[in-house]
Amino acid sequence: MWKTNLEETKQRYINWWNHKGIILNMWEHFQEGVKPHADVPAPPAPKDLNQKWFDPEWRAEYLDWYVAHSCLKADMLPVANTQLGPGSLAAILGGVFEGGEDTIWIHPDPQFKDDITFNPEHPNYLLHKALLKACKEKAKGNYYVGMPDLMEGMDVLAALKGTDKVLMDTVTQPDVLEHQMQQINDIYFKVFDELYDIIREGDEMAFCYFSSWAPGKMSKLQSDISTMISVDDYRRFVQPFIRQQCQKIDYTLYHLDGVGALHHLPALLEIEELNAIQWTPGVGEPQGGSPKWYDLYRKILAAGKSIMACWVTLDELRPLLDNIGGDGVHLEMDFHNEDEVEKAMRIVEEYQSDSRQALQQTSSSADEQTSGQVINLDDLSDDQAVNRIIDEAERKFADLSNKTHQANSANKANKTNEPDRPSLKEIARERLLILDGAMGTMIQARRPSEQDFRGERFANHPVDVLGCNDLLSLTRPDIVLDIHRMYLDAGADIIETNTFNAQRVSIADYRLEEYCREMNLEACRLARRAADEYTAKTPEKPRFVAGSMGPTNKACSLATDTTQPGWHAFGYSTLTDAYAEQAEALIEGGVDVILIETIFDIENARAAVEAARNAARKAGRNVPIMLSFTNVNGDGVNMLGQSVEQFIDSVAGDDILSVGVNCCPDPLTAVPVLERLGSRTGYLISLYPNAGKPDASGRYPMTPEMTQAAMWSIAERHVTDIIGGGGGGAAAPPPPPPPARHLPRQFLLEARLWNPSRDCVSRPIQYTSKRADKLTSGRADEQTRTQLRNSLTVKALQKAIFRLPKDRLLQAKRPSMTPQKTAFRKTADKPLRRQAPTPSLTPYSRARPTSA
Structure with missing residues (x-):
């Protein structure tokens, strides 16, 4: 030809x-x-x-x-x-x-x-x-x-x-x-x-x-x-x-x-x-x-x-x-x-x-796994068979979160040597991860003055800067560093950089746009210093730094007041550029993960995800992304009527570490959302709620001890992998982790994972103490029921929930990444069955296509 x-x-x-x-x-x-x-x-x-x-x-x-x-x-x-x-x-x-x-x-x-x-x-x-x-x-x-x-x-x-x-x-x-x-x-x-x-x-x-x-x-x-x-x-x-x-x-x-x-x-x-x-x-x-x-x-x-x-x-x-x-x-x-x-x-x-x-x-990775995809239960006891199925399904669920069409981008970005320590995902499979609390609340508790915010460097700045918390990384770094250390003393695994508003869109209110990059770099230096200090003291518990990227004070999905500072040219591209500068500085500063939080408009979040991915690629690094939404109802819809689940599907990729909720006034109200997200994604699930609803003076009613008690009830349900504090959350010892091995959220019984027979439980179950008594009734002795009620560990669930005859346990199958059926694949040496498209053009016209 x-x-x-x-x-x-x-x-x-x-x-x-x-x-x-x-x-x-x-x-x-x-x-x-x-x-x-x-x-x-x-x-x-x-x-x-x-x-x-x-x-x-x-x-x-x-x-x-x-x-x-x-x-x-x-x-x-x-x-x-x-x-x-x-x-x-x-x-x-x-x-x-x-x-x-x-x-x-x-x-x-x-x-x-x-x-x-x-x-x-x-x-x-x-x-x-x-x-x-x-x-x-x-x-x-x-x-x-x-x-x-x-x-x-x-x-x-x-x-x-x-x-x-x-x-x-x-x-x-x-x-x-x-x-x-x-x-x-x-x-x-x-x-x-x-x-x-x-x-x-x-x-x-x-x-x-x-x-x-x-x-x-x-x-x-x-x-x-x-x-x-x-x-x-x-x-x-x-x-x-x-x-x-x-x-x-x-x-x-x-x-x-x-x-x-x-x-x-x-x-x-x-x-x-x-x-x-x-x-x-x-x-x-x-x-x-x-x-x-x-x-x-x-x-x-x-x-x-x-x-x-x-x-x-x-x-x-x-x-x-x-x-x-x-x-x-x-x-x-x-x-x-x-x-x-x-x-x-x-x-x-x-x-x-x-x-x-x-x-x-x-x-090569798939070849190594192929031999373990079929479980032979013939020669095993009931308990051994159950243990084997659980181990195999757990491994396959881990594969689930690493199987998307963004794998090539993640592999390309992974060009540098990562620290010799377990990843956040690996730690989350063993226990709950603890995120720090509200930086703003801790700063306000110290009542910094206008002079504290200005310092010598910004003494003659033309507008007030009181309340610009991100600026303190430059003018009062001692305050920011001390807060990081307090949260680390309280048991935090992850601390956030003081950069929630450190991008040009939000910081325009203070006329500080030209200092955004420096704010992010200095905030990273402070958080990195604190995290590395505590990791050096106890290497068996590594600490991580999350680069905080807030939602800004504007929304791409809503009209904005063009008379306000920085709003005259606001749009998706403006927001993407602002986030790009912030993300590049955070990654250059050495964060372990990007935390895009308090998402109330998914278009803003989309711009942040795009900027974070481009920045990671530009730096040649593999930087995970955490997504945390606010004001989401039990149907997974936010206050603007946008579907959180559809957005998560649209940005799916290897680099998404977790999805979750923050700044809700009552932790228990977030449970339906967490369960919904947990049953539909392969990502870790996070929750860091507010300490109740603030009063007229802005004070939050819940003490650290009250917040801790509320969060323990969440942890006991096993619907989240990462917990922390939101608005009003102060440094206090976190709730103790469940004894023995923390039951990963992914282990909720579900037909997509287990393919159980019709007689088996085939829908997600909340493992509350009361429900545990009901589930174990007649299936295990009192000692087992007590163990399940108190610890809810894998072993307890194996005995109490999965104790079924061998002939009623089906071999585990690899789950689908999406609720829909995935397209079947043929061997690499034989082309797949597939097809082609059609427009309404002639071979003579270069006019753009229109519907037929």
């Missing part, structure tokens, strides 16, 4: 269908400045629109010239676009063709009947075959002949009879509509197979839209009409038939078109056999390389699907890959010349190398 690096591109496509690596392609080709691959003359101009679109010989000559003069660098494929309009299956079934200047229109069939039949001698079907055969003969093996965009399902039916009528059918004759969907699917397979036999190159084929390739049958699937139907209707009239196509076609890609279709994404992700999803934002929205869509891509990748991002510009390329990683990413770039292509190739090669290194490390 005319493409010189075709074999490399084909291998990259095989990797992509298997959710690995990057494809660098473009939606259409360009010819300007390209050296022709062959001396192919251009055909004469078409006589009219009918010849331009419906004359197989003329189109074959034109496409031969088109491909011969197109840029084929990177992963751009030589493909003849044989498009006969978007959804040409409708024309095959009776729709009426009309050639336009830039596309082909398909009008409804004036004789449409509810009983849909296929006529293999229909002129429009014969035209399809004649066009493909003419192009195939002309190609002579120099390029692929692409599969036309047939479309399917409700989109085809809408083209046949009208969109409004199809929508009415969902109400007036749903059974007829459902039957028609099956009829269209059956016809689709007949047509697809016959056309595939014409265009195939061995088993290989290419698809017109996106000029994409697969080693077997592939197709782009869609349902653009789904923006106008409910989730229930989608699951009835669309999802089952998309699933059929995914099961019968080797490689499938779904064209998700417009924000109005996003509510159907969960149903799409449930289709195991679907390989990839292409995102078209739609009219009025930024194109596929925009940061607005990072969370969407991450969610799709985390569900085990590859993604295709379209109309990505060169300046968007690196930020996009920084944020979503380099595995399972198909880039349809907006190139205009070969210089842009070569620049993009150099950028992508950096991420391809990282992915290859991560893949090698992951493969």
